[in-house]
Amino acid sequence: MSPFTITILGCGSATPTFNRNPSSQVVFMKDKTFLVDCAEGTQMQLRKFNVRQNRIDHIFISHLHGDHYLGLLGLLFTNHLYGRTKDLHIYAPEELKEIIDIQLRASKSVLIYPLFFHSLKEGVLDTIYECHNCEVSSFPLKHSVDTWGFLFKEKSTGRKIRKDLIEELNIPIEFIKQIKLGEDFINEEGKIYKNEDITSPPDHMRSFAYCSDTIYDEDIIKYIENVDLLYHEATFTNDFATVARDKMHSTSAEAATIALKSKAKQLLIGHFSARYDDEIELLDEARCIFPNTIAADDGKVVYL
Amino acid sequence: MSPFTITILGCGSATPTFNRNPSSQVVFMKDKTFLVDCAEGTQMQLRKFNVRQNRIDHIFISHLHGDHYLGLLGLLFTNHLYGRTKDLHIYAPEELKEIIDIQLRASKSVLIYPLFFHSLKEGVLDTIYECHNCEVSSFPLKHSVDTWGFLFKEKSTGRKIRKDLIEELNIPIEFIKQIKLGEDFINEEGKIYKNEDITSPPDHMRSFAYCSDTIYDEDIIKYIENVDLLYHEATFTNDFATVARDKMHSTSAEAATIALKSKAKQLLIGHFSARYDDEIELLDEARCIFPNTIAADDGKVVYL
Numbered sequence: 072m073s074p075f076t077i078t079i080l081g082c083g084s085a086t087p088t089f090n091r092n093p094s095s096q097v098v099f100m101k102d103k104t105f106l107v108d109c110a111e112g113t114q115m116q117l118r119k120f121n122v123r124q125n126r127i128d129h130i131f132i133s134h135l136h137g138d139h140y141l142g143l144l145g146l147l148f149t150n151h152l153y154g155r156t157k158d159l160h161i162y163a164p165e166e167l168k169e170i171i172d173i174q175l176r177a178s179k180s181v182l183i184y185p186l187f188f189h190s191l192k193e194g195v196l197d198t199i200y201e202c203h204n205c206e207v208s209s210f211p212l213k214h215s216v217d218t219w220g221f222l223f224k225e226k227s228t229g230r231k232i233r234k235d236l237i238e239e240l241n242i243p244i245e246f247i248k249q250i251k252l253g254e255d256f257i258n259e260e261g262k263i264y265k266n267e268d269i270t271s272p273p274d275h276m277r278s279f280a281y282c283s284d285t286i287y288d289e290d291i292i293k294y295i296e297n298v299d300l301l302y303h304e305a306t307f308t309n310d311f312a313t314v315a316r317d318k319m320h321s322t323s324a325e326a327a328t329i330a331l332k333s334k335a336k337q338l339l340i341g342h343f344s345a346r347y348d349d350e351i352e353l354l355d356e357a358r359c360i361f362p363n364t365i366a367a368d369d370g371k372v373v374y375l
Numbered sequence: 376m377s378p379f380t381i382t383i384l385g386c387g388s389a390t391p392t393f394n395r396n397p398s399s400q401v402v403f404m405k406d407k408t409f410l411v412d413c414a415e416g417t418q419m420q421l422r423k424f425n426v427r428q429n430r431i432d433h434i435f436i437s438h439l440h441g442d443h444y445l446g447l448l449g450l451l452f453t454n455h456l457y458g459r460t461k462d463l464h465i466y467a468p469e470e471l472k473e474i475i476d477i478q479l480r481a482s483k484s485v486l487i488y489p490l491f492f493h494s495l496k497e498g499v500l501d502t503i504y505e506c507h508n509c510e511v512s513s514f515p516l517k518h519s520v521d522t523w524g525f526l527f528k529e530k531s532t533g534r535k536i537r538k539d540l541i542e543e544l545n546i547p548i549e550f551i552k553q554i555k556l557g558e559d560f561i562n563e564e565g566k567i568y569k570n571e572d573i574t575s576p577p578d579h580m581r582s583f584a585y586c587s588d589t590i591y592d593e594d595i596i597k598y599i600e601n602v603d604l605l606y607h608e609a610t611f612t613n614d615f616a617t618v619a620r621d622k623m624h625s626t627s628a629e630a631a632t633i634a635l636k637s638k639a640k641q642l643l644i645g646h647f648s649a650r651y652d653d654e655i656e657l658l659d660e661a662r663c664i665f666p667n668t669i670a671a672d673d674g675k676v677v678y679l
Binding site: 085086087089111112114115118135136137138141142144145148149152153164166167169170173174176177178179215216 | 390415445
């Protein structure tokens with residue numbers, strides 16, 4: 072299977088601390104490198120954790136709180152200064168376009184690479200990126216400003232032809248594509264080999280959902296059901312549930328409940344308040360509800 | 376003498392490297408803490424080098440290239456989240472106001488502390504901050520966008536009354552203020568003590584000039600003559616003089632020439648291109664022209 076990993080660049084909320092940068096993650100899926108959120112300091116974190124900026128062609132910004140996007144301009148300028156020529160796509164709330172443009176104008180910068188801005192659509196599940204082997208969708212979260220979650224999904228590879236049988240049955244190359252599409256094979260003597268006997272099922276299509284920032288909201292379950300990995304913010308423990316609600320954030324228990332109800336295979340919690348020096352309490356709380364929970368940590372790589 | 380120090384938070388140009396953040400400095404003068412430029416990552420550098428954000432009431436932004444201001448919004452938000460109540464003043468090119476406002480609007484943020492924005496005036500030496508014991512002026516530099524230098528100066532303490540004579544001549548407390556202002560002292564018997572005999576000269580009024588970014592420009596000399604410490608950008612060595620000119624930056628030799636011609640007591644070079652792993656070559660070049668040169672380094676504290 073091709074690699075599908077999440078690299079945490081920052082897992083803190085609101086303000087940077089000594090051990091946590093604010094939100095940013097890199098999703099490596101198939102041959103693509105996606106950046107999800109881009110807090111201040113993201114370009115330094117990319118360097119620290121050996122992710123080449125130039126590999127990133129698609130950046131997804133969940134919402135316009137500073138701890139999720141203030142590193143974006145620096146990243147755009149650095150790509151410019153490093154001589155990037157490839158297209159760069161940004162998928163974000165529409166107000167970000169003017170925020171970018173006004174700063175390019177103020178610095179009299181004309182980027183030397185093509186920058187494409189895609190405004191996220193409100194209120195719906197929307198496929199915002201698609202290529203032959205993967206796709207990314209956005210969906211609404213519930214927070215104090217318009218906020219989107221992102222769903223990263225592999226596309227089906229189709230059934231796989233059994234390599235041992237290609238030679239044994241003498242299957243001509245021109246038939247292979249049809250067999251992959253589900254047809255049976257008929258050899259020169261007219262013998263029929265049923266498709267299910269000469270192919271194996273497609274690989275499992277892995278998926279990752281990114282949900283930050285959001286209040287506890289069961290409406291998102293329909294968008295993220297059965298994902299292999301759910302990143303859900305867990306800013307507070309349950310003893311700060313009132314604060315969480317007031318600030319439209321989630322507790323660790325709530326993140327775990329969403330993981331349970333959406334039948335996620337694994338839960339990754341993050342966006343921790345600076346009041347937590349480590350993640351033990353947050354992890355314990357989530358694991359009582361959803362045992363297969365892990366905690367984000369700057370530099371951590373999670374394999375799907 | 377009260378402390379007057381410069382703490383380097385970032386001394387790199389354009390993009391952050393492993394050992395250099397882009398431009399930002401803290402000027403401690405009298406009881407004031409001034410921030411000069413505020414690149415991405417400045418709030419992390421403040422924490423790293425033990426400067427309390429809450430002490431900073433005045434921020435000076437030289438120009439609107441990202442490596443000089445992209446950390447400002449993060450700093451404003453963090454002050455807000457940490458419950459700042461004191462006034463905060465920003466002195467910057469006027470376009471920065473809209474850049475701040477648009478981002479406050481996008482995040483639906485209403486700062487809980489008063490923020491005052493002061494647009495820098497073009498083409499003149501302008502006193503932009505003044506209190507009883509120090510002042511800050513802005514003056515024009517020559518760069519690819521409108522850019523300002525800053526001059527930090529102590530105010531005269533006035534002549535100092537000789538403490539040994541207060542008791543010896545039995546000088547009443549109510550006379551001391553007048554003597555400090557230059558008057559003679561006449562005792563009860565009518566004997567006159569001339570002011571210069573009972574006072575010592577005022578302390579030397581220390582000054583610091585910040586000049587970044589700028590092409591070599593002798594027009595600035597009139598603004599910065601005789602400063603105790605001159606920070607002058609030295610992005611390149613002389614073998615990249617053409618690049619320096621094209622990008623409207625200075626070489627280390629040019630920084631040293633400005634220090635020499637302006638009769639600075641000491642030169643601090645910085646804003647080093649990422650091509651220089653260390654500062655040896657840049658320092659050597661400057662010291663050939665102006666021996667009392669030191670190189671900036673993230674975390675370095677320079678005492679005036």
